Structures are given as structure tokens and as C-alpha cells.
Amino acid sequence: MSNEIITEVDEKAKAARDAASVLATAGSRKDAALEAIVAELEARAEDIFAANARDVAAAREKGLPENMIDRLTITRKRLDAMKQGVAEVRALPDPVGKVIDGWQRPNGLRITKVRVPIGVIGIIFESRPNVTVDAAALTIKSGNATVLRGGSESINSNIALTKALQAGLAKAGLPPAAVSLIETTDREAARRMMTLNGVIDCLIPRGGASLIQTVVKTATIPVIETGTGNCHVYVDRAADPSKAAAIVVNAKTQRTSVCNAAEGLLVHKDAAASLLPVIGEQLREKGVEIRADKATRALLPWALEATEQDWYTEYNALIMSVAVVDSVAQAIAHINKYGTHHSDAIITEDYAAAEKFVAGVDSAAVYVNASTRFTDGFEFGLGAEIGISNQKMHARGPMGLEELTTYKFIVRGDGQVRE
Amino acid sequence: MSNEIITEVDEKAKAARDAASVLATAGSRKDAALEAIVAELEARAEDIFAANARDVAAAREKGLPENMIDRLTITRKRLDAMKQGVAEVRALPDPVGKVIDGWQRPNGLRITKVRVPIGVIGIIFESRPNVTVDAAALTIKSGNATVLRGGSESINSNIALTKALQAGLAKAGLPPAAVSLIETTDREAARRMMTLNGVIDCLIPRGGASLIQTVVKTATIPVIETGTGNCHVYVDRAADPSKAAAIVVNAKTQRTSVCNAAEGLLVHKDAAASLLPVIGEQLREKGVEIRADKATRALLPWALEATEQDWYTEYNALIMSVAVVDSVAQAIAHINKYGTHHSDAIITEDYAAAEKFVAGVDSAAVYVNASTRFTDGFEFGLGAEIGISNQKMHARGPMGLEELTTYKFIVRGDGQVRE
Numbered sequence: 038m039s040n041e042i043i044t045e046v047d048e049k050a051k052a053a054r055d056a057a058s059v060l061a062t063a064g065s066r067k068d069a070a071l072e073a074i075v076a077e078l079e080a081r082a083e084d085i086f087a088a089n090a091r092d093v094a095a096a097r098e099k100g101l102p103e104n105m106i107d108r109l110t111i112t113r114k115r116l117d118a119m120k121q122g123v124a125e126v127r128a129l130p131d132p133v134g135k136v137i138d139g140w141q142r143p144n145g146l147r148i149t150k151v152r153v154p155i156g157v158i159g160i161i162f163e164s165r166p167n168v169t170v171d172a173a174a175l176t177i178k179s180g181n182a183t184v185l186r187g188g189s190e191s192i193n194s195n196i197a198l199t200k201a202l203q204a205g206l207a208k209a210g211l212p213p214a215a216v217s218l219i220e221t222t223d224r225e226a227a228r229r230m231m232t233l234n235g236v237i238d239c240l241i242p243r244g245g246a247s248l249i250q251t252v253v254k255t256a257t258i259p260v261i262e263t264g265t266g267n268c269h270v271y272v273d274r275a276a277d278p279s280k281a282a283a284i285v286v287n288a289k290t291q292r293t294s295v296c297n298a299a300e301g302l303l304v305h306k307d308a309a310a311s312l313l314p315v316i317g318e319q320l321r322e323k324g325v326e327i328r329a330d331k332a333t334r335a336l337l338p339w340a341l342e343a344t345e346q347d348w349y350t351e352y353n354a355l356i357m358s359v360a361v362v363d364s365v366a367q368a369i370a371h372i373n374k375y376g377t378h379h380s381d382a383i384i385t386e387d388y389a390a391a392e393k394f395v396a397g398v399d400s401a402a403v404y405v406n407a408s409t410r411f412t413d414g415f416e417f418g419l420g421a422e423i424g425i426s427n428q429k430m431h432a433r434g435p436m437g438l439e440e441l442t443t444y445k446f447i448v449r450g451d452g453q454v455r456e
Numbered sequence: 457m458s459n460e461i462i463t464e465v466d467e468k469a470k471a472a473r474d475a476a477s478v479l480a481t482a483g484s485r486k487d488a489a490l491e492a493i494v495a496e497l498e499a500r501a502e503d504i505f506a507a508n509a510r511d512v513a514a515a516r517e518k519g520l521p522e523n524m525i526d527r528l529t530i531t532r533k534r535l536d537a538m539k540q541g542v543a544e545v546r547a548l549p550d551p552v553g554k555v556i557d558g559w560q561r562p563n564g565l566r567i568t569k570v571r572v573p574i575g576v577i578g579i580i581f582e583s584r585p586n587v588t589v590d591a592a593a594l595t596i597k598s599g600n601a602t603v604l605r606g607g608s609e610s611i612n613s614n615i616a617l618t619k620a621l622q623a624g625l626a627k628a629g630l631p632p633a634a635v636s637l638i639e640t641t642d643r644e645a646a647r648r649m650m651t652l653n654g655v656i657d658c659l660i661p662r663g664g665a666s667l668i669q670t671v672v673k674t675a676t677i678p679v680i681e682t683g684t685g686n687c688h689v690y691v692d693r694a695a696d697p698s699k700a701a702a703i704v705v706n707a708k709t710q711r712t713s714v715c716n717a718a719e720g721l722l723v724h725k726d727a728a729a730s731l732l733p734v735i736g737e738q739l740r741e742k743g744v745e746i747r748a749d750k751a752t753r754a755l756l757p758w759a760l761e762a763t764e765q766d767w768y769t770e771y772n773a774l775i776m777s778v779a780v781v782d783s784v785a786q787a788i789a790h791i792n793k794y795g796t797h798h799s800d801a802i803i804t805e806d807y808a809a810a811e812k813f814v815a816g817v818d819s820a821a822v823y824v825n826a827s828t829r830f831t832d833g834f835e836f837g838l839g840a841e842i843g844i845s846n847q848k849m850h851a852r853g854p855m856g857l858e859e860l861t862t863y864k865f866i867v868r869g870d871g872q873v874r875e
Contacts, residue, residue, distance in 0.1 A: 257672060407869030407872040410873070410874035416561070418567075428678060429658070430849065443848040445820060450826030452699040
């Protein structure tokens with residue numbers, strides 16, 4: 038690793054560390070900074086569009102696919118959406134300082150457990166430049182400093198956006214280093230970030246499965262794993278047919294590229310003959326390819342044969358694996374074995390089946406009679422979302438501002454010593 | 457890595473994974489298992505002592521130091537303490553199933569956030585065989601399965617203890633694989649555990665700094681870092697002299713080998729001349745060596761000179777670093793720079809100084825007028841302790857049963873789909 042890369046990453050992370058201690062007790066200045074950032078994004082709009090145009094031109098020259106170029110492009114509408122997002126985060130309640138719990142000990146010690154920022158959060162992300170602004174707004178509001186490392190395709194856009202973010206911080210009297218962008222686009226810079234134990238407190242990778250797996254395997258600092266979702270809808274014997282069809286179609290097709298879209302459909306054997314042809318037809322009308330077990334194919338002759346690998350697959354596309362199961366228990370076992378513990382739903386009017394399913398399925402969000410697509414910080418009412426945690430430590434499921442905090446114990450005494 | 461090691465670790469971890477799904481909904485059978493374990497530990501006492509005697513004999517043969525042999529030895533009193541510990545954990549409230557939060561969305565979705573077990577917890581520890589029983593009791597009570605990997609010195613003891621644990625589980629109708637011991641003492645077995653993503657949910661290393669650092673650097677699964685404590689007592693200008701002396705002496709000398717013992721003393725310059733000679737003398741009477749800055753040495757001529765490294769050092773011994781500071785702010789800066797964010801105390805009768813200190817010190821536990829030695833699951837009233845987290849993610853400070861759980865969102869609807 039070149040010394041230059043090490044120097045940039047280490048210096049920015051160290052500056053973020055220092056800035057974090059200011060942000061931790063910045064109170065309403067955080068909101069002032071967010072307000073100033075909205076103004077700076079507008080004031081610097083022309084610079085941002087110009088920088089973005091350079092990224093887009095370079096991407097076209099490299100022959101990147103049109104959907105990547107689309108994600109990279111900052112239109113007027115998208116800049117307005119970024120500003121709107123910052124304003125919405127500003128309006129949320131400050132998570133810092135909340136007393137989560139408190140009690141008194143027999144020896145008179147008074148203990149309170151108080152929410153505080155985590156400190157320095159590293160965010161490693163891919164080509165969408167709006168992540169720069171979203172992530173910065175959430176970390177500022179929650180009193181954290183952040184070190185951002187975006188994809189090389191959006192580097193000019195990210196530099197321009199970061200200038201606006203830092204100018205806003207400065208206007209509110211907060212250290213600009215509270216939001217730092219690593220400008221070196223060498224992959225080694227990301228590697229260096231992942232091992233800065235004691236300087237960066239945690240990493241949140243945002244992007245595709247390969248980026249996330251690289252961070253999980255490489256990092257020696259704590260990582261919050263986000264993103265992968267092999268979600269299921271189980272249509273029980275006692276399902277309401279119209280709810281079943283509407284929920285399956287919504288969960289599969291409303292938006293296919295997202296982690297809370299359903300990839301697998303399980304149908305109880307007693308409901309298969311009456312419901313599968315109806316649901317299958319509605320999926321087919323939406324252009325969904327079905328990969329199915331034998332029992333399903335007997336009812337849907339046009340369905341393809343599923344391989345063992347299909348049950349494990351997050352398609353993120355108009356494809357769905359379908360199987361017939363004998364019982365709620367078999368549905369639970371299938372989901373816990375093949376799924377990614379993200380979001381899974383049962384469709385039933387049977388109380389006992391519903392309770393068995395929510396107790397047995399080991400997923401971040403377990404639904405009864407609703408679409409898996411609701412697993413989202415906004416849909417859950419958290420007011421914001423930095424990502425959806427796919428692990429069990431620290432935070433599970435949608436992460437809002439609270440999930441960007443930790444706590445400290447404050448213990449007040451009057452001379453207590455331990456016997 | 458040999459295939460044999462891989463096979464043992466993978467098979468036991470996989471069996472633990474399967475057992476975890478039973479434990480997760482085992483309810484009162486967990487208490488029945490803990491009761492049976494107490495009986496099995498007594499019924500198998502002679503086997504346990506005999507196995508332990510083999511470990512002790514091997515340790516003597518290898519010439520291990522007397523303090524390590526002492527930690528290794530299971531006396532009748534220590535076996536009784538293990539049984540007592542299991543009975544106490546059994547008596548604690550079950551953390552699983554608690555509704556932590558809940559609300560309704562405008563679209564009618566009813567969301568509850570419910571505490572559930574983490575799943576499979578790996579525990580890698582050193583020579584104290586009582587950890588086998590303590591850790592198993594806490595993980596069973598919290599509905600988790602555990603894969604234990606102890607030190608090679610205590611392997612026979614651990615095997616005998618695990619037989620008692622597994623027999624107790626079986627008597628309660630729970631899968632014995634809920635507590636699995638890796639019997640291969642090769643270091644590669646621990647390495648294998650650390651990378652079993654998707655099978656083991658998290659690792660808790662328990663032991664010395666070098667063991668913990670190895671796990672933090674090697675593991676690709678989430679780790680809860682425990683143990684290191686460079687803790688401070690800051691004696692403010694407005695300190696009550698008798699509280700100051702009693703707390704400093706208690707924090708430094710009541711037990712020196714533990715992570716919540718104080719290693720550093722900071723004294724406000726206005727209090728130094730009156731308090732340092734008194735406190736210094738009391739420390740000297742307890743046999744404490746003082747390593748100090750120039751201002752302290754002017755008042756305590758017998759003190760040694762501190763190097764920069766001293767400020768960073770967790771002595772775990774009768775040694776204390778001492779410095780005079782100009783202000784609360786300087787004390788906070790010193791603690792945040794040199795400390796390990798574990799436990800730090802201010803001694804003061806000044807309200808503003810106390811509030812400034814608790815807000816500014818970035819530690820798991822921040823004390824006013826009490827000894828740092830109280831940072832402990834039992835002293836905090838958690839009823840148990842699996843360790844003291846030294847990181848900010850998931851859990852911070854003393855970890856009891858709740859900290860061995862995560863949550864899931866249960867979302868109940870009546871046909872909601874996302875627009």
C-alpha cells in the first residue's frame with residue numbers, strides 16, 4: 038500500500054475522530070448545519086452538475102451500461118430530492134441524550150443508560166452519489182463523524198457534494214472534518230479504512246453483495262452487514278385467496294431490485310390446487326418466470342424446474358422460486374434453511390398458524406398478511422434509513438437514527454467504594 | 457488446516473445451529489435444563505475432580521506458573537460456586553419474548569419489536585474451566601446455543617464439565633448440542649470457528665489482551681471485544697478530600713488484575729498541593745508504585761518519572777500513573793486520548809464540573825464520586841455477566857442476559873401491499 042494512500046486515509050480518519058468529540062455534544066448546532074447544507078447544495082448546484090457531467094462523460098467513455106450511468110447522474114430533480122432528504126432528517130428528533138433506562142442500586146449508586154453517538158462511522162459505497170448526502174445527513178444528525186469512500190465513477194460528484202456538506206458544517210461552527218471524503222480511488226484506500234481499529238468505530242458498506250462480502254471478510258473493525266434479501270411469502274392452507282394473490286404479486290413485482298422483494302413462494306399443499314393457478318397466472322401476466330418443484334409444475338405446466346441452487350437465490354429480477362409444502366413447520370424450515378433472515382410473510386386467517394410462523398421464522402421482519410416490501414426505515418416510521426441490517430448484532434432490520442447511536446452508563450454516587 | 461479439525465468444528469457448529477432453533481422457543485424447559493445441570497454437576501463431581509487432576513498434573517509437568525495452576529484447579533468450593541452460579545442464572549427473568557417497542561402505522565400495520573436469542577454464540581477462552589459452566593448457563597437461559605473453545609490446559613476438565621451440561625440439557629428434553637465443546641486443542645480449531653459466517657452468529661473472546669486481539673483481527677463473524685481497561689480517577693479542584701482518597705485507593709488496590717481497576721490518577725492543579733501528598737501516601741502504604749509527571753514528582757519526590765507509554769498502559773498491578781491537570785477539560789482530553797473508553801470517574805462537589813465530565817468522557821461507564829470498580833454486571837444489578845464490552849456496537853459495558861439477545865420485528869396486517 039502506498040504511503041500516500043495511507044496518509045490520506047489516516048489523516049482524514051484522525052481528523053474525523055477529533056471532529057466526533059465536537060459533534061457528540063453539538064446539540065442544536067447539528068440542525069443549523071443541516072439547514073446550511075441545504076442552502077449550500079443549492080448555492081453550489083452549478084458546480085455539482087458540472088462535476089457530475091465529468092463523471093458521466095468518463096463513464097460513457099468507459100462504456101459503462103446505461104443503468105449505471107443513470108444511477109450516477111445527478112438531475113435537478115435528484116438534487117432537489119437530496120435537499121429534501123436533508124431537510125427531513127433535520128426535522129427528526131435528536132436521538133442523542135435520551136435516557137434509555139435508569140435505576141438505583143441498594144448502595145445508593147444511581148445508574149442511567151444514556152444514548153450517545155457511536156463516534157466515527159465509515160461508509161463504503163458504490164456509484165450512487167446521493168449516498169454521500171444521505172449518509173452525511175444521518176451521521177451529522179446522530180452526532181457522529183463520518184469517513185466516506187465512494188466509487189471511482191462518481192468521484193468528481195462526491196468531491197463537489199462534500200464541499201457543500203463541509204461548507205454547511207463550517208457555517209454552523211462545526212468542524213468540516215465531521216464529513217470527510219477519501220479522494221483516492223485506489224481500492225487500497227478502502228482496505229486501509231477497514232483496519233483502522235480505534236479510529237473508525239464501525240463500517241457500513243452500501244452496495245452490491247460483492248462489495249459487502251469484501252468488507253465483511255477484510256475488516257477488523259465492526260461491520261454492519263446490510264443488503265441481501267432472499268425473502269419469502271408462505272401462502273397457508275387458511276389463506277384468504279385475494280390477500281394471498283395481491284401480496285405475492287406486490288412482494289415479487291412492485292420493485293424487483295430491492296432486498297425486501299420476495300424471491301420465493303411457498304404454498305400449503307391443501308391450498309395449492311385452488312390458489313397456485315390464480316397466483317401463477319397473475320405473476321405470469323407481470324412477466325415473472327417461475328422456477329418450481331414438481332408439485333407446482335403439475336399445476337403450472339409452463340413453470341421451469343427449480344434446482345437446489347434456486348432456493349438459495351436472491352434473483353433481484355422477475356423470477357420467483359415456488360414450492361408446495363406440507364405444513365407451516367415445513368415452510369418455516371425451508372425459510373430458515375434457504376433464506377437470508379431478512380423479511381418473510383405468512384398469508385393466513387388461522388391464528389395458530391400465524392403465531393407459529395412469527396415465532397419460528399428467524400428473520401429481521403416477520404409478517405402476517407402483509408407484503409415483505411414494507412421492511413424499510415420510512416415504511417416502519419423510523420423517519421430515515423441508513424440501511425437494512427442483515428445481521429443480529431447491534432441492529433437488525435431497518436436502521437434509522439437510533440441505530441447510529443450507542444449508550445454510556447452514567448453512575449452518580451456520593452463516595453461509594455467496592456468492598 | 458487438517459480436515460479432521462475442520463470436520464469437528466463444522467459438525468459441532470452445525471449441530472449447535474440446529475439446536476439453536478429449538479432453544480429459541482424452549483420457554484421454561486431452559487430452566488428445567490439449568491436445574492438438571494446443577495444436579496449433574498454434583499452427580500459427576502468425582503469425574504470432574506479426576507479430569508481436573510489430570511489437567512493440573514499436566515500443567516505441573518509443563519512447569520506452568522503457580523498462579524495459572526491455581527486458576528486451573530477445580531476445588532470443592534469452586535465446584536459449589538459453579539453450581540450456585542447456574543442456580544442464580546436460572547432464577548433470573550427470561551429475557552426472550554419481551555416486547556421492547558411497538559406501534560401502529562397509518563396504513564394499519566401493527567409493528568412489535570420483540571427480544572429473541574442471537575442464535576449460536578462462539579466463546580473462545582483461556583484456562584479457567586469455570587467459564588465453561590458460566591457461559592453455558594447464560595447462553596442456555598438466553599435461548600442461545602453455544603460452541604465453546606477453551607484452553608488446552610483445561611481440556612480434560614472442560615470435557616467432564618460439558619458432559620454434565622449436556623446430560624442436564626438431555627434430561628430437560630433439549631438437544632445436548634446446544635452446548636458443544638471443541639475438543640481439538642489445535643489453534644486452527646479456533647481459527648476455523650472465527651470464519652464460520654452464517655453458522656456462528658457472534659464470538660465472545662474471554663481472556664488476556666493477546667487472545668482478544670487475535671480474535672478481533674482474525675474473525676470474519678461479528679466479535680464482541682471485551683476486557684481491556686485503562687481506567688482513570690480524576691480528582692477535581694472541588695473534590696471532597698476524604699472521598700477522593702478512599703475512591704482512588706479502592707479503584708487502584710481493591711483488586712488490581714481486573715479491567716475496571718484504575719490505572720491513572722489525574723489531579724486538578726489547585727487541589728494537588730493539598731491532596732496529592734495524602735493520596736500518594738495512602739497508595740504507598742498499599743504498595744503502589746507511582747509513575748508521574750513533573751508537577752506530581754515535585755510533591756511526591758519518591759515517585760518515578762512517567763514515560764509517554766505509561767499514560768497508555770493498563771498495568772493490572774500495583775502501579776499507577778499520576779498527572780496534574782489544569783482543568784476538567786484537560787482531564788477529559790487526557791482520558792479520551794490515553795484511556796480505553798472503559799470506566800472513568802470524577803471526584804467533585806462541583807455540579808458543573810460533574811456534568812461536564814460525564815458529557816465529555818467517551819467511556820462505557822462514567823462515574824461521579826464512586827469507584828470505577830463498580831463496572832460489573834452484578835454490581836450494576838444485571839444479575840449476571842458474560843463480560844464487559846469494550847466496543848460501542850451491540851453492547852457497551854457490562855453484558856448480562858439481555859445483551860445475549862437481539863430482536864425481530866413482527867408485523868401484523870390484514871392484506872397491506874406497498875403502493
